[in-house]
Amino acid sequence: MSAVTKEIEAGGSLRTVHESSLATLRRGMALSPEFVRGLGVTLLFALGATAGRLVVPIAVQQVLDRGLGGPGGTDLGFIRAAVLYCAVAVLATALCAYLMNVRLYRSAEGGLATLRTKAFRHVHDLSVLTQNTERRGALVSRVTTDVDQISQFMQWGGLLLLVNTGQLLVTTVLMAVYSWQLTLLVWACFIPLAFALRMFQRWLSAAYTRIRERIGELLGAVSEAVVGAAVVRAYGVEDRTAARVDGAIEAHRDAQTRAQRLVALTFSTTEIVAALATSAAIAAGVFLGIGGEISPGRLVAFLFLVTLFISPLQTATEVLNEAQNAIAGWRRVLGVLDTPPDVSDPGPEGVTLDRGPVAFRFEDVGFAYPGSEKVLIGVTEEVPAGRRIAVVGETGSGKTTFAKLLTRLMDPTEGKVFVNGVDLRDVAFASLRERIVMVPQEGYLFDGSLADNVRFGKPDATAAAIRLAMTELGLVDWLESLPHGLDTPVGQRGESLSAGERQLVALVRAYVGDPDLLVLDEATSAVDPATEVRLQRALEGLTRGRTSVAIAHRLSTAEAADEVIVFDEGRVVQRGSHRELVGEPGRYAELHASWVAQQRV
């Protein structure tokens, strides 16, 4: 089984946060100071905006009871004054609401941008090991959709939640002022509804989860028709692919329809309960009114208040759903931030390496992926400065792990690695990454021009410097064959170039940085033999005076190196020059014989 699979099975993945929603909220808030700054003032405006919603029922009551039904008949003067005051109150409310909105949006979005960036940085700070246990898409979600979910909630649901809760409270207070008996009655109708809504919300949440899963499957199916376009055509399986896409589309539509049915039902239930509450309030109100306990105006205003009371409940399921999603998203983001970077930068206290060739030493180093058997066992090797080393062995023998430990992409689970006599863990990252550079097999390129990608290794490299580096590496012919030279766009992930060409760019990128220890992990595996040999020659010249470690299954690399280290099943089994090793019976001689057999006719 591949190393990747092993890592996934072994876990060691991102932390999962188990805590109450409130605790998540508190911790989330604390992480981004923007959230809390000025929150008191905002809440004050919120209070104003909410209380203002009572203006209309109060106006209706006042006009009916005192304006029209007062002891002296209709009092138009009073009505005019009341309407004027109320109009001012309505405008003041709108102003409060505006200020509250803008303040909330600004602090929420500011806080979320900070959270996003923190999480992004943290993902990069996690070790390769942790990064590889998560699907790339999942990591991306932590800084995109998860945060977007919180943002959407803040823009709509969170605002409603705040205002609606306030509205329920102030409406209840005013209702109680008008008639406590009717208030109890209304609450009696709504308490069962609240439970029902909670239930609906659970169903709805499940229905939405289902939709999201179906969307994932739908995208997967569509991407087969897009990403797999060549294979689909080469094998003539268009119909089969179409059938799979259709299946996914139908399943998605089905899930959407189910969810919609629930939404419609929820909305109507609230509507009917509201009508029941209204009619009950009218019936009871009339009896109370006959008994002189409530005035006509108050009773009518009460009916307005019932409408105000239910409107928050009509959106409650959606709001709660959003809240739940937002909290879940927040938890996932916090989960990233809670995951300790197991390979951490010693920071400013760290040692800065001097310029010049690097010597390194492995001292009884072992490594095991979490929960798996050791892939590297008791490696003790010393490499003097300026030596060119080739590392060989079969797939899975521990070569790449060796390279990752040497470049501190991972830390050994046993033993220590030293560079120039300093424990690798004590070297500041800024110095480490500048002096020790690894070129991985997958020459990942960023969308941009060839020059942009080279500058990734040295931001201030001029075009002339890049051209010079390519000349030194013997790549000028290739550069000139490109339609736009250094400005040639490489496409997303470098897809406009062939795998071999991507490796060439990656090599130049590492080379312009002028590192003192260059680690090549099968960095030229996809280029043609003539180019590889040419590159190797160039590197031989260029790595003279610096230390280099090359991992390769093409043994031509080993032939060219000063020394070869042979790995087998996680151990170093042989070390020496090619000439010494090829002559003595052992793993190297076997590998070499097989390689030669491959090359000779």
Next chain:
Amino acid sequence: MATRVTSDILRRGLRQLRDAIREQPRIFSLAVVASAVYGTMTVGSAWVLGRVTEEVVLPALRDGRTTTAALVAAAAAIVAVAVLKSVGVIGRRYWAGVMQYRLQASYRRRVTRQYLRLPLAWHHRHPTGQLLSNANADVEAMWGPIAPLPMAMGVVVMLVVAGMAMIFTDIWMALVGFTVFPAIALINFVYQRRLSPRATRAQRLRAEVSEVAHESFDGAMVVKTLGREAAETERFAESAGRLRDANVSVGRVRGLFDPVLEALPNLGVLLVLLIGSTRIEAGSMNPGELVQTAYLFTLLAFPIRALGWVLGELPRSVVGGDRVHAVLRASGSTAYGDAALGGVGGVHLTARDLRFSYEDAYTEGGHRAGDSDLADDDERAVLPGTTVLHGVDLDVPPGRVVAVVGPTGSGKSTLMDLLVRLVDPDSGSVTLDGVDLRAMGRGEVPAIAALVHQQAFIFDDSVRENVALGRGLSDAQVWEALEVAQADEFVRALPGGLDTQLGERGTSLSGGQRQRIALARAIARRPRLLILDDATSAVDPQVEARILGKLMDAGLPSTVLVVAYRMATIAMADEVVYLDRGRIQDRGTHRRLLERSDGYRKLVTAYERAQSEREALEDLEDADGATDTAPDDEEAVA
């Protein structure tokens, strides 16, 4: 200028809605009828409340008595109207949803059918992400306005009924209504018009943030090894900052208009109270009617916004629709003939004067041509291309094994794609047993030929299906193919054997394992022409040797073309074709080519020469005896 664009969008958006109604007339009618019921009943509930106030509540409180019958009637009326309204709401929401989902599903099907139908060259011109978003987000945006559309129509009914009710109540009340409601509708229209470009921008920036994160995390290893975390974080923070500003700008518009839209009906109610009181004083209205009108204002304030929602969704819908239609209109389908090729055993392959140029996927400024996705890309001027094949001739007799050798970027992969008609040549032709590929019926070429690429594509499916691809092979046949591809051993070790799910949601395989599964897929079809395009590059040399051995032993009755660098592979071929810079420079046996072709010799003996040169050098050094100490000197310096 801006207004012209808007009116254009309005026109196109409405045309799109008209098409939607034409496609789903029955469901749409049901939704509109239900919505009309909802609209009427909303006005009805205000009317009932007014009547109940006037005829039951106020008399009872005035006279100090009432009857059970009156109360029951009042309650029954309120509940009955609410039930009818609910039925309307359920119908409206449900059918609006059904209509929207059906349209989305139907357009997603159409778009993916196009993806499957259009030639591979078309795919090469469009970035993957864009095509996925055409089928997903763009289709969704295209039919966004369908959800609120029936509600908007119901609101129109609601307004007409409410207008009549107010006219019947009192002309002055009607005047207030006719001032306030159009004002709400108008302000909401302005609101949506100002919001929608900001929302679209925020949407675009969200996609941008996601792209940056995707790219950065995909290249995490490079970021780490080159110590670029801080620079990447800065790049991301910039993008996140732009999104934040866009979201705040959306929020500012919302924050302004929402309170205004809420205040407006409230001011309307106050106006109703003011004017209504005067009218009651004048005796032309009763308090019940006043309550009814005031209540109507509070009820109508919210739904009336639906008109604005539809309008607000239109720009997004038009943009989405344009992108979707660009895909649906894309021409350049692969034309098939009706020739069928029966027969067994290796096929006779010929190619005559094949020429091929790639259209540059990029324009001069480094912008991707696909960015101008609003334009129908088939109308786009053909960009200057890079010619990769300059007249290639090939003749491979049945059952022959031919190695295709050439340096990186010489056009090998393009040639292989042309040979199985993944792409058509600009000129020239390919024939199988004398039949031109273009004359063959759909599915005929894949039935005969199998091409395995270097980049193995794994379907999100079981191992069995990844090999069989719907051909209904027996397990024994699948195992047999896996065995030839040297994949049987690791598949047996997988938790579910042949049923193990691979791909996105399944077990992840190493590069070499993926290649072997892809190889098994080709072998299982027992093709008459097998093309391996560097298909075992990620496999250990020892394993590759076993695969090639098995392949020959299996006695597959096929013609084989293999792109390779490794000598052992080349040695197995009956003949070698040496390709360089898009031309066949030479062909013949390996031995012959070694003798007469410089380029070929340099390419395939690169390792050998490097080795012998080095040996010669070392012998020289040994003879010299002095240079051996050189490394030790350096050591001493360090």
